[in-house]
Amino acid sequence: MIPTGLPLTYTTVVRGRPLSYRVTMSPRARAWRLTIHPDSGLTIVLPARSRIDVAGLLDSRSRWIFRHLDRLARHPVPAAPPLIGHGSILRYLGGPLRLELAAGARVAEVDEAAGVLRAPAADHRPLRATIETWYRRRAETVFAERLRLINDGLGYRFQRVTIRDQKTRWGSCSARGNLAFNWRLMMAPIEIVDSVVVHELVHLIVLSHSRAFWDRVAAIDPAYLAHRRWLRDHGPHLVLGG
Ligand SMILES: [Zn+2]
Numbered sequence: 001m002i003p004t005g006l007p008l009t010y011t012t013v014v015r016g017r018p019l020s021y022r023v024t025m026s027p028r029a030r031a032w033r034l035t036i037h038p039d040s041g042l043t044i045v046l047p048a049r050s051r052i053d054v055a056g057l058l059d060s061r062s063r064w065i066f067r068h069l070d071r072l073a074r075h076p077v078p079a080a081p082p083l084i085g086h087g088s089i090l091r092y093l094g095g096p097l098r099l100e101l102a103a104g105a106r107v108a109e110v111d112e113a114a115g116v117l118r119a120p121a122a123d124h125r126p127l128r129a130t131i132e133t134w135y136r137r138r139a140e141t142v143f144a145e146r147l148r149l150i151n152d153g154l155g156y157r158f159q160r161v162t163i164r165d166q167k168t169r170w171g172s173c174s175a176r177g178n179l180a181f182n183w184r185l186m187m188a189p190i191e192i193v194d195s196v197v198v199h200e201l202v203h204l205i206v207l208s209h210s211r212a213f214w215d216r217v218a219a220i221d222p223a224y225l226a227h228r229r230w231l232r233d234h235g236p237h238l239v240l241g242g
Pocket of ligand 1: 203209
């Protein structure tokens with residue numbers, strides 16, 4: 001049996017094309033899942049003690065897999081974003097924000113009119129931590145505001161809202177009605193933030209990605225397909241340097 005949580009990499013040939021993939025076992029997973037991520041490539045997530053035929057699964061999903069891998073190849077992610085420092089351009093809600101380091105500053109503070117984020121001068125690691133903390137604080141405020149605004153006309157009921165640091169997910173909605181959002185969305189334009197809010201709000205009513213789910217999403221966010229496409233293409237670039 002594959003030890004839980006330990007990713008193993010395999011290479012095989014599917015429909016005449018070589019394909020590398022990782023397999024992870026998740027005790028929390030209820031069904032198999034395929035994910036494709038710029039860093040790790042294709043991963044098959046299996047519930048513990050799964051007996052699924054992996055070769056058959058890869059074959060039946062080969063069109064989806066190769067389509068996504070090809071798209072990733074067309075939008076390569078920079079190997080490592082440049083280190084942030086004085087004068088770096090950060091993204092905030094889709095616009096540029098110039099980072100200014102000041103010896104006297106105690107916390108990071110934004111001057112939106114000037115398009116500047118002022119932060120205490122510090123070594124690289126603490127500086128990065130300060131900036132991430134700033135983004136997370138902004139995310140708490142912005143998501144609370146957008147949720148209130150968008151849900152005003154919907155009246156859906158949710159419980160807790162948390163801001164997370166997820167590698168591959170932008171948001172989530174638990175069966176209990178808790179919502180979570182990725183702080184990196186603070187680097188995306190507001191309409192993208194809103195589209196993720198809409199997506200998770202609709203999950204309060206329809207948990208699966210069924211036809212009914214997408215119909216409801218489309219009714220609230222008619223351009224949701226374009227928003228999803230934007231996130232797919234630009235999402236991997238929403239990272240903090242260094
Ligand atoms: Zn979803």
